[in-house]
Amino acid sequence: MQFKVIENRNMTAQDDEKDVYFIRLTYEEPADYDAGDWLLVESQNRPDLVDFVLQLLGLSGDEMIEVRRVGERTVRDALRENYELTQLNPAILNRMQREYDLDQWADRDAMMAYADGRDIVDLLQAFPQLQSLGAEFCKMLSPLSPRYYSIASSQKSAAAQSYAGRMVDLVYKKIAYHKEGRDRLGVATYQLSDLKVGDVIEGDFCANKVFKLPEDLAHNKQPLIMVGAGTGIAPYIGFMEEIAYEHPQHFANTWLFFGETREQTCFLCQDQLQSWEAQGFHLLTAFSRDQAEKVYVQDLLWQHREDVWAQLEAGGIFYLCGDKTKMAKDVEQTMKRILVEVGKIEDPDLVWKEWRRARKVQSDVY
Ligand SMILES: Cc1cc2nc3c(=O)[nH]c(=O)nc-3n(C[C@H](O)[C@H](O)[C@H](O)COP(=O)(O)OP(=O)(O)OC[C@H]3O[C@@H](n4cnc5c(N)ncnc54)[C@H](O)[C@@H]3O)c2cc1C
Ligand SMILES: NC(=O)c1ccc[n+]([C@@H]2O[C@H](COP(=O)([O-])OP(=O)(O)OC[C@H]3O[C@@H](n4cnc5c(N)ncnc54)[C@H](OP(=O)(O)O)[C@@H]3O)[C@@H](O)[C@H]2O)c1
Structure with a gap:
């Protein structure tokens, strides 16, 4: 589904170390959500990060690869739209260890500890032998997942009535920090923070049946x-x-x-x-x-x-x-x-x- 930006503002003071934003989106398609549900936001990796990964892999980006469940794509498009680059899935380390005869991590806990806070560039730089795999390396990457955001609005609200109920708000924290000589920018939140009024993003509602207001609040006084x-x-x-x-x-x-x-x-x-x-x-x-x-x-x-x-x-x-x-x-x-x-x-x-x-x-x- 497509969502159009109506408002996107930083709620925290300029001199604070964290940036938390409020974003208001509207949509045309008929769709309902309940307070407590999530919005799944689709995003794409930043072109400068894709370029850096291509450079490390010694690729131009025009090479073709087969992306599982998607089909043939250029490596550049696949790295931008189909693969996680800002997170390192421990499953990649497991596969690397098995297929490339590494003896680096004792167990899954060690892999998880290594992966925490690292990304794909960290991996390629720490294990330069992976760089020579070129386009083959991409096949080890995890699919780029939509990010979950708890919906910060209700269709049954005064604000939603102005948009015939087709309005949804989110509160998100922008992930942006500097580590080991590189800026680390969250794929979804950095993209969200850059959106201007009128821009369009892709996403979907996702029901959360276990986080709900009780029914019949009109007649009960349940605290x-x-x-x-x-x-x-x-x-x-x-x-x-x-x-x-x-x-x-x-x-x-x-x-x-x-x-x-x-x-x-x-x-x-x-x-x-x-x-x-x-x-x-x-x-x-x-x-x-x-x-x-x-x-x-x-x-x-x-x-x-x-x-x-x-x-x-x-x-x-x-x-x-x-x-x-x-x-x-x-x-x-x-x-x-x-x-x-x-x-x-x-x-x-x-x-x-x-x-x-x-x-x-x-x-x-x-
Ligand atoms: C059920 C559910 C509900 C959620 N609701 C919200 C919500 O309402 N608002 C919201 O802002 N987020 C929410 N999140 C988190 C959100 O889905 C993303 O994980 C988060 O916004 C980071 O996404 P990203 O793509 O920007 O960063 P990524 O590209 O995924 O992150 C890159 C790296 O940054 C680090 N990182 C990730 N998150 C943080 C963080 N918060 N602080 C510091 N470092 C971090 C990690 O090392 C990560 O590997 C929710 C998650 C779940 C599962
Ligand atoms: N993956 C990561 O690396 C990472 C890192 C941080 C947050 N996150 C995620 O981002 C989400 C939101 O981050 P956020 O910055 O908005 O909120 P947050 O990090 O949860 O901070 C909000 C408040 O909670 C306080 N807090 C810290 N430890 C706490 C504890 N043990 N018990 C109760 N309160 C505690 C913080 O205090 P102080 O900060 O002053 O101690 C701060 O005042 C978190 O829910 C988390 O899932 C991920």
């Missing part, structure tokens, strides 16, 4: 506890838009625990959140770098543990969105501590597992 850090704010904006439009009375039963680095420079969606707060929803923020000791969302949950437990006991749903590797694990640990110390639950692992199964706990972590 909603939303927890997220960084771009993890995205799906909650969709949830809140829908609540604001259809069930504003439910704001009183809605809590958001939001974490970012600094209030001055990184308070994502601040105006929107504060205007909803003025209508009665409970906004709690943890700005980790605004004081000597770090404060994270799980610290807020612990501070408000009696309330959090009371809302869960009253049938509340617990949502978690954002970083999978650190935040999600630490939040889960804090919640289990609350279950034990406030809820007097003996086996919090079992209860948490049951709550996940019953969708009382829902997560969108990455």
